[in-house]
Amino acid sequence: MQLIDGKATSNAIKKEIAEEVRKLTAEGGKKPHLAAILVGEDGASRTYVNHKVKSCEQVGFTSSLYKFDADITEEDLLKTIKELNNNDDIDGFIVQLPLPKHINETKVTEAIDPNKDVDGFHPTNLGKMMLGLPTFLPATPYGIVQLLDRYGIETSGKKCVIIGRSHIVGTPMSLLMSRNAKVGNCTVTLTHSRTQNLKEECQQADILIVALGRAEFVTADMVKEGAVVVDVGITRIDDPSKKSGFSLKGDVKFDEVAEKASWITPVPGGVGPMTVVSLLMNTLEAARRKSVKESV
């Protein structure tokens, strides 16, 4: 088994981004600016947003955080989004999900200017992705593609099985793995809660991507010898022995699956850090596009 180290890869990409930012500012451009909207006090969301803010500092981006109480009205949130859309200083922004129940996530996502949607969740951007047009790819799938690419993992002609059909991971991942590209050209099976014989489907996979959000769901008997296993899940499990009071578990039973896999991503330190770095890459791209527009 060989480890796919998302932490190390994300650090390497951050260094490259920092270098690009230095060039951009040396040419008289401004630093890319990423903003995040955080509603409520969900512990995990706060952690992720903090990671994003810290990563922005590391690469020389400007970042800003708009924090609201969980009882903010949908109307007020939409108003804030419009303000960020019109704020020329901000190149890209994200609205951290999940949102409180009284707020319609679809409405919120559609209110974001597609040119600033560095999460790649807007219907326009998802549509462009489907057509293979240049766009902001959703952060987690983009991060996984980067990992497979940088580790030189052959995907062409392979059978890729994905567990989970969410709009932000499983479904876009299935499109990316099947497209005609350096990372792609797979025969893709997208599985979900209604899939019959899930175990047999998984056993066929040369590349298994797991994104259903259930701790240690994938066991060794579901995995083919020599498979590449990508674990997207992150679940917090109570753990009194930890200072934080919890430990993080992936969707894959790591120790036993690692014995069969040729390559495997750990949790933490796998896909998670790559998600953050994808946001940074999309933001750099947004800033570049804007500077091109302003110079014509």
Ligand SMILES: Nc1nc(=O)c2c([nH]1)NC[C@@H]1CN(c3ccc(C(=O)N[C@@H](CCC(=O)O)C(=O)O)cc3)C=[N+]21
């Ligand atoms: N609009 C929006 N965009 C997102 O990109 C988005 C979101 N909403 N909602 C929640 C999910 C989840 N997500 C993660 C980001 C970083 C780590 C990450 O860095 N994880 C570390 C550990 C983090 C920890 O210490 O808890 C790791 O896996 O090594 C994980 C998960 C982004 N998400």
